[in-house]
Amino acid sequence: MAKTPSPPAFSLEFEKPILQLEKELANLVNLQETKDVDYAAEINGLRTHLTALLKKTYQNLSAWETVQVARHPARPQTRDYIDMIVKDFDEVHGDRTYGDDKTMVTGMGRIGGHKVMVVGHHKGRDTREKIACNFGCAHPEGYRKALAKMQFAEKFGLPVVTFIDTPGAYPGIGSEERGVAEAIAVNLREMARLKTPIVCLVIGEGGSGGALGIGVGDRLAMLQYAWYSVISPEGCSGILWKGGANAADAAEALKLTSKSLKELGVIDEILEEPLGAAHRNPRAAGDSIEKYVDKTLRELKRLPLDKLVDERYEKLRKLGTDAVTA
Amino acid sequence: MATLHNAPASSWETSTTPRKNVDVPEGLWLKCPECAAMIYRKIMEEQEHTCPECRHHFRVTAQQRITCLVDPGSFEEMDANLAPSDPLKFTDKKAYTKRLADEQKKTGSKDGLRAGRAFIKGRPLMIAVMDFAFMAGSMGAVVGEKITRAVERATRENLPLMIISCSGGARMQESTLSLMQMAKTSAALARFHDAGGLFISLLSDPTYGGVTASFAMLGDVIFAEPKAMIGFAGPRVIANTIRAELPAGFQTAEFLQEKGFIDKIVPRNELRSQIARVIDYCNK
Ligand SMILES: [Zn+2]
Numbered sequence: 349m350a351k352t353p354s355p356p357a358f359s360l361e362f363e364k365p366i367l368q369l370e371k372e373l374a375n376l377v378n379l380q381e382t383k384d385v386d387y388a389a390e391i392n393g394l395r396t397h398l399t400a401l402l403k404k405t406y407q408n409l410s411a412w413e414t415v416q417v418a419r420h421p422a423r424p425q426t427r428d429y430i431d432m433i434v435k436d437f438d439e440v441h442g443d444r445t446y447g448d449d450k451t452m453v454t455g456m457g458r459i460g461g462h463k464v465m466v467v468g469h470h471k472g473r474d475t476r477e478k479i480a481c482n483f484g485c486a487h488p489e490g491y492r493k494a495l496a497k498m499q500f501a502e503k504f505g506l507p508v509v510t511f512i513d514t515p516g517a518y519p520g521i522g523s524e525e526r527g528v529a530e531a532i533a534v535n536l537r538e539m540a541r542l543k544t545p546i547v548c549l550v551i552g553e554g555g556s557g558g559a560l561g562i563g564v565g566d567r568l569a570m571l572q573y574a575w576y577s578v579i580s581p582e583g584c585s586g587i588l589w590k591g592g593a594n595a596a597d598a599a600e601a602l603k604l605t606s607k608s609l610k611e612l613g614v615i616d617e618i619l620e621e622p623l624g625a626a627h628r629n630p631r632a633a634g635d636s637i638e639k640y641v642d643k644t645l646r647e648l649k650r651l652p653l654d655k656l657v658d659e660r661y662e663k664l665r666k667l668g669t670d671a672v673t674a
Numbered sequence: 675m676a677t678l679h680n681a682p683a684s685s686w687e688t689s690t691t692p693r694k695n696v697d698v699p700e701g702l703w704l705k706c707p708e709c710a711a712m713i714y715r716k717i718m719e720e721q722e723h724t725c726p727e728c729r730h731h732f733r734v735t736a737q738q739r740i741t742c743l744v745d746p747g748s749f750e751e752m753d754a755n756l757a758p759s760d761p762l763k764f765t766d767k768k769a770y771t772k773r774l775a776d777e778q779k780k781t782g783s784k785d786g787l788r789a790g791r792a793f794i795k796g797r798p799l800m801i802a803v804m805d806f807a808f809m810a811g812s813m814g815a816v817v818g819e820k821i822t823r824a825v826e827r828a829t830r831e832n833l834p835l836m837i838i839s840c841s842g843g844a845r846m847q848e849s850t851l852s853l854m855q856m857a858k859t860s861a862a863l864a865r866f867h868d869a870g871g872l873f874i875s876l877l878s879d880p881t882y883g884g885v886t887a888s889f890a891m892l893g894d895v896i897f898a899e900p901k902a903m904i905g906f907a908g909p910r911v912i913a914n915t916i917r918a919e920l921p922a923g924f925q926t927a928e929f930l931q932e933k934g935f936i937d938k939i940v941p942r943n944e945l946r947s948q949i950a951r952v953i954d955y956c957n958k
Contacts, residue, residue, distance in 0.1 A: 517887075517906065517907075519906070519907030519911045519912045519915045520912060520915060520916050521912065521916065521920065521921065521924070523906070523907075524905050524906060524907065524912070524924070524925060525933050526933070527891075527933065527934075527935045528887070528906045528907075529886035529887040529890075529891050529905070529906035530887075530891040530935055532887040532888075532906075533856075533860060533886070533887050533888050533889070533890070533891040533892050534891070534892070536856055536857050536860035536861070536887075536888055537860040537861070537863055537864045537867070537892055538864070540857065540860060540861035540864045541861075541864040541865075541868065556844075556853060556884070557844075557853070557856065557883070557884050557887045557906070560853055560854075560856060560857060561887075563857075564857045564860075564861070576850055577849050577850055577853070578844045578845075578846055578848075578849045578850060578852050578853040578884070579844075579846055579849075583911075584846050587846065588766035588767065588846065589766055589767060590767075597766075598766070601762070601764050601765060601766060601849075602762075602846075602849045602850075603762050603849055603850070604849065604850070609850060612761065612762075612850070612851065614850050614851065614854060660861075661861055661865065664854075664857050664858050664861040665822065665858060665861065665862070667818075667851065667854035667855070667857065667858050668814075668815030668818055668819065668848070668851040668852075668854055668855055668858065669815070669819060670759075670761060671758060671759050671760075671761045671814070671815035671816075671848060671851050672756050672757070672758065672759065672815050672816050672819050673756070673757050673758075673759045674755050674756055674757075
């Protein structure tokens with residue numbers, strides 16, 4: 349590691365020893381610079397130690413710890429990735445039905461060599477933005493805005509890239525009154541037959557139908573420490589264990605990590621995160637996404653549109669068939 | 675971290691079960707949970723499982739539904755042998771395999787849906803009926819596969835399709851594989867739609883979560899039974915999130931019709947004629 353990362357302000361329980369080391373390292377580097385003393389040997393020693401500890405910790409993350417990493421406040425979000433990898437991003441609003449849902453970000457831009465339509469949940473980085481974005485929980489108008497932009501993309505031959513990061517669709521009165529279930533259902537049907545390539549990326553939380561509502565496509569990839577499940581571990585624990593205290597057990601049982609989902613054939617690819625996860629080095633996570641999208645779109649663009657949509661159907665058609673016996 | 679970790683309500687069990695539609699108790703006589711009248715079971719069953727006094731619609735099993743809806747003897751069941759295989763090896767307080775075995779014994783079915791060809795007033799159609807008696811009608815890989823096969827057959831055979839929903843949502847024990855059934859069934863419906871097929875969706879009490887957010891809301895015609903509870907998130911999850919009382923009648927069929935999301939509330943005794951009429955109007 350050429351550069352000493354600044355320790356994240358927020359600490360996860362299992363990261364505490366790591367943060368302690370990162371702090372010591374930062375202090376030593378600082379001391380060397382200000383006092384002009386040579387601590388090179390000590391610094392190298394600490395770096396080696398830190399790298400080993402990061403490797404060990406992150407190789408053995410439990411499902412529940414993965415969920416915590418996916419929710420880390422410093423974890424890059426949709427707008428961060430847009431800033432990093434989408435060139436000339438041109439945001440467009442307008443669901444044409446009700447109002448602008450700040451949770452759903454849509455706009456044109458370039459990723460790698462491709463002009464694309466970007467669609468993504470954004471959770472919000474500071475308190476104000478979080479409230480405006482309902483902490484990443486989209487309303488029906490968000491899903492309808494996403495669909496309007498995807499259909500625009502279809503008409504003008506732009507591939508669609510979706511960034512999934514949501515605890516779930518917003519559970520509220522207005523959301524139900526305006527038909528959040530219908531909005532998601534229509535997106536599933538339309539994304540299944542949209543005549544343009546669709547690449548879906550789970551970058552943080554893949555919370556149930558709210559995630560799937562922008563998650564049907566030709567390829568589904570997950571960042572290494574993202575999660576994707578039919579229900580949150582807390583929600584599942586509350587129902588099946590009759591109490592929220594068993595979220596860790598529920599997380600394990602739900603097989604919600606990228607590794608499990610790759611094994612189950614639900615996702616196509618795991619996008620590797622930097623050592624110590626995306627919040628330690630957002631740029632590296634962005635590179636990982638950029639490379640994947642660029643490569644994948646090159647593959648998908650080679651297919652005639654009818655064949656693309658047929659292959660998408662066959663891919664969706666196979667989901668869960670191994671879980672059925674005759 | 676103030677996030678809404680309970681938001682993705684994919685299960686009916688997260689919500690307040692309507693007190694009025696508990697399982698029908700055994701016995702010759704029963705008390706109507708709506709009007710409190712003592713009613714003779716046989717009369718109730720003969721009137722499509724509704725209360726002869728107040729027309730309260732009792733919840734029915736898939737078998738009961740089929741018996742009182744299609745022309746006698748016309749149901750030709752398909753894929754009845756499909757069974758779940760627990761690919762996640764899911765265990766909570768009880769192993770999923772054990773739970774499945776218990777439910778299979780209780781209901782005599784491999785999973786929570788029956789599908790096949792049938793006739794209604796002499797009109798042929800493909801029909802799929804969810805069974806709430808089996809794990810709250812939850813949708814796992816078997817339910818998703820059976821619906822998808824029914825849709826594909828209806829497409830091939832150019833038959834009208836009817837799906838009767840009665841479900842708490844996606845099945846937690848199959849996690850993301852259940853969730854993906856939403857995408858799979860909706861994709862099959864996209865093709866059916868492209869082929870010009872007629873899809874009649876009937877929502878019965880309750881219809882929630884991933885079922886509402888996929889095929890149930892994709893009908894060319896969407897009917898609901900009177901007073902059926904229909905929604906995405908369960909009422910308790912919503913009340914906990916917004917920390918407020920829910921308005922009266924929230925998430926009832928009547929509420930959904932008022933908000934523009936269903937076409938018509940159809941009482942059970944009018945259902946056969948209603949379906950026949952739609953099929954005729956659509957020249958199917
Ligand atoms: Zn009554």
